[in-house]
Amino acid sequence: MPMTHSRAYIKVDGALLETMPGPKWKLGGSKRTPVVGNRVLGYSEMTEPGELECELVLTQGMSLAALKDITDATLTIEADTGQTYVGRNAFVTDALEVTSGDGGKVALKFACDPLEEMGV
Numbered sequence: 001m002p003m004t005h006s007r008a009y010i011k012v013d014g015a016l017l018e019t020m021p022g023p024k025w026k027l028g029g030s031k032r033t034p035v036v037g038n039r040v041l042g043y044s045e046m047t048e049p050g051e052l053e054c055e056l057v058l059t060q061g062m063s064l065a066a067l068k069d070i071t072d073a074t075l076t077i078e079a080d081t082g083q084t085y086v087g088r089n090a091f092v093t094d095a096l097e098v099t100s101g102d103g104g105k106v107a108l109k110f111a112c113d114p115l116e117e118m119g120v
Contacts, residue, residue, distance in 0.1 A: 002081075005080065007079075007080040008023050008077055008078065008080070009080075010052070010054055010075070011076040012070060012073050013074055014074075018056055018057050019054045019055060019056055020054070020055040020056070020057065022055070023052065023054035023055075023077070024052070025050070025052045025077055025085065026048075026050060026051040026052075026115075027050055027085070027114060027117075028047070028048045028049045028050035028051065028113070028114035029047065029048065029050075029115075030045045030047060031047070031048045032044070032045055048114070049111040050075075050085075050087040050090075050111070050114045050115035051109070051110065051111055051112075052075055052077065052090075052110040052112075053107070053109050054108050055107055055108070056106040057103045057104060057105065058098060058103070058104030058105065059104075062106075064096055067092065067096060067108065068092055068095070068096050070091060070092045071090075071091040071092075072089055072091065073090045073110075074088055074090065075087035075088075075112055075115075077115070083117060084117070085116065085117055086115065086116050086118055087110070087112030087114075087115045088113045088116075089112055090111070091110065091112070092108060092109065093109045093111045094107075094109045
């Protein structure tokens with residue numbers, strides 16, 4: 001019986017982020033839109049960015065300004081089931097949101113070039 005996905009390890013420029021469970025990512029790449037006349041005539045394509053959303057634990061000495069200013073980074077997402085995805089030219093997209101309690105959480109959202117699957 002195959003193992004199913006339950007954990008992911010997120011790195012930014014090779015540095016492991018201390019993330020909470022449940023990071024979410026979108027591969028990006030080609031988005032196809034139907035072109036419709038009297039019937040479906042075909043489709044058009046646009047490129048969508050890769051995306052990653054995760055929560056960090058706010059720890060003593062962590063610089064929120066440094067996190068907010070991440071640009072031109074390489075994201076690596078390693079799934080416990082063996083898949084690895086790499087997103088180049090990554091940057092933080094949204095203002096950071098901090099939630100107090102339960103260790104303190106910092107919501108991070110990244111966009112990047114479409115994620116590349118590196119291994120299975």
